[in-house]
Amino acid sequence: MPPPNDPYPSHDSPFTSVSSFPITLKFTDVSYRIKVERHAAKGGRLRRMFWSGSGPTSSSNLENQTTPHDERTILSGITGIVHPGEILAVLGPSGSGKSTLLNALAGRLQGHCLTGTVLANNRKLSKPVLKRTGFVAQDDLLYPHLTVRETLVFCALLRLPGSVHKRDKIATAESVIAELGLEKCENTIIGNAFVRGVSGGERKRVSIAHEMLINPSLLILDEPTSGLDSTAAFRLVSTLRSLAQKGKTVLTSVHQPSSRVYQMFSSVLVLSEGRSLYFGKGNEAMSYFESIGFSPSFPMNPADFLLDLANGVCQHDGVVSEIDRPSVKQKLVSSYNSILAPKVKAACMERTPTLASSHNVSSYPNNKQRSFVIFSSIWFNQFSVLLHRGLKERRHDTFNALRVFQVLAAALLAGAMWWHSDYTDVQDRLGLLFFISIFWGVFPSFNAAFAFPQERAIFVKERASGMYTLSSYFVARVVGDLPMELILPTLFVTILYWMAGLKPEILAFVFTVLVVLGYVVVSQGLGLFLGAVIMDAKQASTVATVTMLAFVLTGGFYVHRVPPCLAWIKYISTTFYCYRLLIDVQYGEGEGISSLLGCSRGSAAAGCKFVRDDIQGQIHPATSVAVLVVMFLGYRLVAYLALRRIKA
Known part of the structure; x- marks a missing residue:
């Protein structure tokens, strides 16, 4: 049993759908800059290809935002807060910095290029917090020839603590399958562009289930509705809302949500070129922009209106105006800085009630022989699971009809x-x-x-x-x-x-x-x-x-x-x-x-x-x-x- 004053209690028993320890996430003045070599700013093709392949934004942004000092600003002073039970949606056009912000909040960006403060329950991000953070990337990285059940069972066997019995890990995977509504497709292979498998919405739910296996307190998703139709996107966000209602903190980026999806967001953060245009409740966004002189001339999806503004497009007398985009964006940014930014920062400065601070000391004894035995047991368990998974996945490629022929x-x-x-x-x-x-x-x-x-x-x-x-991965692959x-x-x-x-x-x-x-x-x-x-x-x-x-x-x-x-x-x-x-x-x-x-x-x-x-x-x-x-x-x-x- 963890000590009663441990703010991040450990889970040494099978995970269930019961809410995990709540986390309030605050981020203040988060900025991210990348230094770029001078020849890249002058149009070096190879450098642009490098950044577009591995950086958080596209190569077009690299050219457009490179300063005379060869420095590109991706995020500029982003501030916000999200509580347990809420869904914070990050909206903005492509290249606005949504993915970079999520990576920063998930602790996946390090170094002096990242500035600002990210707090979980009034404390800096630490390993206990990151272990209770689930991160779902935009691309569904799954093995195509494994079934949904096999995918999640193997993940549970590898990811859950070694103190949890194998049958309990399998039971956890089965409970997550039921919780995310994957029972109908649990025996269907994942598939890919060449092999027919589950639908796009089901594949995205499998990616979410990957993270739900650890019963995360904080769930961060990078554009989970990309590539889904309106109905599939609505069902997916409904699933996220049900998870949030169990006490989880959900943070997601969404490119172009429907009006039904938008109504399920507790709060919204609108970004444009790495700067904040709005942060607050989703149902108050339209009234805020109307108060500063921006309103649609006819009823429309709030998300579409916000994205138009983030692109610098506004409407006058029913006519779309794209003449002076920089001035529109500048007015939106200055209005946010003078009206909303002080309120958001004040909310972030308030301390969230938490349990007494305490660090969970490692329970491993100072015994090298015993530590070696524990490590060996964990290593061989990983090896056996990876070997089993590899044999199931690669047998289709090794013995496909064309290769045998x-x-x-x-x-x-x-x-x-x-x-x-x-x-x-x-x-x-x-x-x-x-x-x-x-x-x-x-x-x-x-x-x-x-x-x-x-x-x-x-x-x-x-x-x-x-x-x-x-x-363990390499040996399992070779063997x-x-x-x-x-x-x-x-x-x-x-x-x-x-x-x-x-x-x-x-x-x-x-x-x-x-x-x-x-x-x-x-x-x-x-x-x-x-x-x-x-x-x-x-x-x-x-x-x-x-x-x-x-x-x-x-x-x-x-x-x-x-x-x-x-x-x-x-x-x-x-x-x-x-x-x-x-x-x-x-x-x-x-x-x-x-x-x-x-x-x-x-x-x-x-x-x-x-x-x-x-x-x-x-x-x-x-x-x-x-x-x-x-x-x-x-x-x-x-x-x-x-x-x-x-x-x-």
């Missing part, structure tokens, strides 16, 4: 081309072995290059929520890929080996399978390494293709006398070592085939050249195995270190 078609076509090839036809046999090396070098490395870039957004989101450690990635190569070799009439010995067949499987996991590691370092799917796949091209050209079949300046590539070529091992399985040191062809007597029989150049006097098999093992470990180690630089 691709492998089977390649095996059958190659088997037909090399149908019962002659053992003494060395050139054809070596061509087949090199084809196997090429196919199972390019195929897995190319696919693996997409792994981390495609999962980056979900990975960052879940790591930011503290769902798991990087090591989970092994059984799925090794089934198709085994099937490929089984078909091709006997169709092509390779060495008719079971031991030789087993060794061939093992060599190919080892080569596959090394090539996969190369793809993971490139994907983790580059973190762009298209660029990583391009680099993987070029790298494998270099490995193939220096692999030892096409060119035997590689130019000295390029000879070093051969020794880092995965294709070279796989090719050498496959040759050793079929021909050993070459004595047998040399005797059959009479090469030992200097005969010029066909194939002797390939025996001398490709089979005899080459690298020892043990060396090839050792190098592949080093590559297997090295590629994955570098991939792990590359993932560590990604900030959650």
Whole structure:
């Protein structure tokens, strides 16, 4: 039991729909500025692309708001307050700073560029508060092939405290499904643009359910109604209102709400170019703007009217005027600063009644051995859940019809081309072995290059929520890929080996399978390494293709006398070592085939050249195995270190 004076009591029991500890959020004079390099202000395309991809506002704002001092102001002195049981809606056009403000209030923006005060129950944001804060991003970052129930159960198993029993975590997920009205679609997959799944409104409710699993006191949502029709948006906001009525503090940004949705907001904050135009009750906004000389000439949705004003558009005698937008915005800002700002700041200065201040001291004993046992237990639980989730999600990609068809078609076509090839036809046999090396070098490395870039957004989101450690995620990903990635190569070799009439010995067949499987996991590691370092799917796949091209050209079949300046590539070529091992399985040191062809007597029989150049006097098999093992470990180690630089 937590001490009675703990302002943020811990939850060590299953979470229910009962209201959590209430939080009153106050934010005063919140400002956010970004320093921009001078050449970006002059139109540097790459810099604008960088900010539009990772910054909180668009590249157009970067050009429009960059000052002579190369500094862009995104938020300028934003003040407001929201109490438990209320919904505060942040309205404003695109680029007005809504998402940046929500990120700042959720504790996701740090550094000297952020100024102002954000208080939860009259105290600065702390870890206990952030643990009780749910943040729903604008984009629904969910695994497409998991069902709604699987998505939430896996999230509950990872996110709820380790002291909660597994069956209670599952019960919590089921209660959240019922609370958000997801029972009808709980066994439907999430889906995406290519796979049909739940509707947009249901997908957004699943994202909200992700955060509801921790029973947050403060729920922050970034444009949850984007992409939804009017009815779906109304149902979603109705759900948020029911959550607020249970004592939660809800803060959301909305781009263009309908009049029905607008009526459900307790209070409204209107932003324009990072500055406040209005803060107060939603049903008092129209009368305020009428008092300062702005009113619609005909009845209209209040939200539409507020957005027109935020864009500097006003109406005179029923005619829309867009002539002097800057003066309209300036008047709105000055009116807010003189009329509303003092009242809002006065409300924020009033102290909210809270329980006595106390810091919850960590309950971990000062015992390294016990701490290690606890950490190990948590790590293995995370690993097992992530492994289970990964197997369920990626089995659809690994065994989709096109990929299976691709492998089977390649095996059958190659088997037909090399149908019962002659053992003494060395050139054809070596061509087949090199084809196997090429196919199972390019195929897995190319696919693996997409792994981390495609999962980056979900990975960052879940790591930011503290769902798991990087090591448990990485090990689960690597281990989970092994059984799925090794089934198709085994099937490929089984078909091709006997169709092509390779060495008719079971031991030789087993060794061939093992060599190919080892080569596959090394090539996969190369793809993971490139994907983790580059973190762009298209660029990583391009680099993987070029790298494998270099490995193939220096692999030892096409060119035997590689130019000295390029000879070093051969020794880092995965294709070279796989090719050498496959040759050793079929021909050993070459004595047998040399005797059959009479090469030992200097005969010029066909194939002797390939025996001398490709089979005899080459690298020892043990060396090839050792190098592949080093590559297997090295590629994955570098991939792990590359993932560590990604900030959650």
